[in-house]
Amino acid sequence: MEPLRTTDPSLINFREKFELRGKVILISGACGLIGRAFCEAAAQFGAHVVLADVKEAAPVNAAASLEEKHGTKMLGVPVDAGSRTDVNRLLQETLQAFGKVDGLVTAHQNKSHLKFEPFESVSDENWDTVVHINLKGTFLLCQVIGTHMANHGGGSIINLPSTYSVVAPNQHLYSGTSLGCPAAYSASKGGIDALSRYLASYWASKRVRVNMITPHGVWNNHEAQFEQNFARFSPMARLSYNHEVAGAMVYLLSDASSYVTGDNMLVEGGWTVW
Numbered sequence: 001m002e003p004l005r006t007t008d009p010s011l012i013n014f015r016e017k018f019e020l021r022g023k024v025i026l027i028s029g030a031c032g033l034i035g036r037a038f039c040e041a042a043a044q045f046g047a048h049v050v051l052a053d054v055k056e057a058a059p060v061n062a063a064a065s066l067e068e069k070h071g072t073k074m075l076g077v078p079v080d081a082g083s084r085t086d087v088n089r090l091l092q093e094t095l096q097a098f099g100k101v102d103g104l105v106t107a108h109q110n111k112s113h114l115k116f117e118p119f120e121s122v123s124d125e126n127w128d129t130v131v132h133i134n135l136k137g138t139f140l141l142c143q144v145i146g147t148h149m150a151n152h153g154g155g156s157i158i159n160l161p162s163t164y165s166v167v168a169p170n171q172h173l174y175s176g177t178s179l180g181c182p183a184a185y186s187a188s189k190g191g192i193d194a195l196s197r198y199l200a201s202y203w204a205s206k207r208v209r210v211n212m213i214t215p216h217g218v219w220n221n222h223e224a225q226f227e228q229n230f231a232r233f234s235p236m237a238r239l240s241y242n243h244e245v246a247g248a249m250v251y252l253l254s255d256a257s258s259y260v261t262g263d264n265m266l267v268e269g270g271w272t273v274w
């Protein structure tokens with residue numbers, strides 16, 4: 001929708017701008033820690049949510065629960081984000097159910113970054129898996145879903161890189177824990193950052209806005225030592241919660257951010273500020 005050509009803010013309903021009512025929002029990794037918060041927040045703002053996740057995560061069941069709670073039609077689709085066939089099917093099922101798609105949020109990830117694997121011994125197979133799911137999966141979703149939006153009046157895409165594509169991991173963070181962050185994760189996330197900026201420019205004229213949200217240290221019953229270490233290095237001295245990431249998603253999907261594209265919204269408690 002064209003923004004109102006006015007200098008009179010009293011003509012604007014700012015609250016309305018944050019609404020997602022009637023919008024169809026597709027979220028990959030929908031059943032994950034952050035994906036679940038994204039789905040709930042989008043549903044609370046009135047969206048029809050398409051929950052895309054691998055079959056084992058049971059996206060169909062999650063969609064049924066969300067639909068029952070909010071009384072709004074939802075859709076769950078088992079999808080491997082790294083498969084072009086699956087991503088094409090995801091678009092077809094979304095269009096069959098709703099006839100359109102207004103927003104795409106890519107919040108899937110390969111989990112292997114949670115296990116500590118020294119750089120010196122990373123296998124080709126592990127490198128390829130992380131890069132394939134994280135980066136190629138984001139590419140496929142952007143290409144298939146984004147192209148549809150570009151050809152049908154526009155939309156909003158949000159990709160999720162990482163603090164570790166903005167800065168390097170502080171290795172002291174993992175001291176005394178079993179955790180770590182492998183290079184493949186950082187590299188795949190750096191690719192997502194570059195891809196997002198590229199597409200923000202490429203599709204600006206098609207009214208597809210492309211932005212990023214960078215979460216950091218989202219609490220998920222971490223080891224106590226990790227939580228203590230994290231507090232030492234964080235300006236806010238604590239981990240974040242998945243629901244604290246979701247406000248940025250609502251803003252970037254909604255008309256409230258109609259002049260924002262190519263941005264990386266850091267929801268990282270000031271981690272990179274010092």
Ligand SMILES: NC(=O)c1ccc[n+]([C@@H]2O[C@H](COP(=O)([O-])OP(=O)(O)OC[C@H]3O[C@@H](n4cnc5c(N)ncnc54)[C@H](O)[C@@H]3O)[C@@H](O)[C@H]2O)c1
Pocket residue numbers: 028029030031032033034035052053054057079080081082106107108109110111133137160161162163214215216217218219
């Ligand atoms: N949690 C954090 O602290 C944090 C920090 C920075 C960035 N991120 C990024 O935010 C996003 C969400 O993170 P999270 O903590 O919710 O992760 P998560 O591991 O809890 O959830 C990821 C979801 O992706 C799904 N998934 C895995 N492989 C898939 C595939 N091939 N196709 C489709 N879905 C697949 C999983 O089933 C899972 O539901 C990720 O991109 C992650 O890199 C998270």
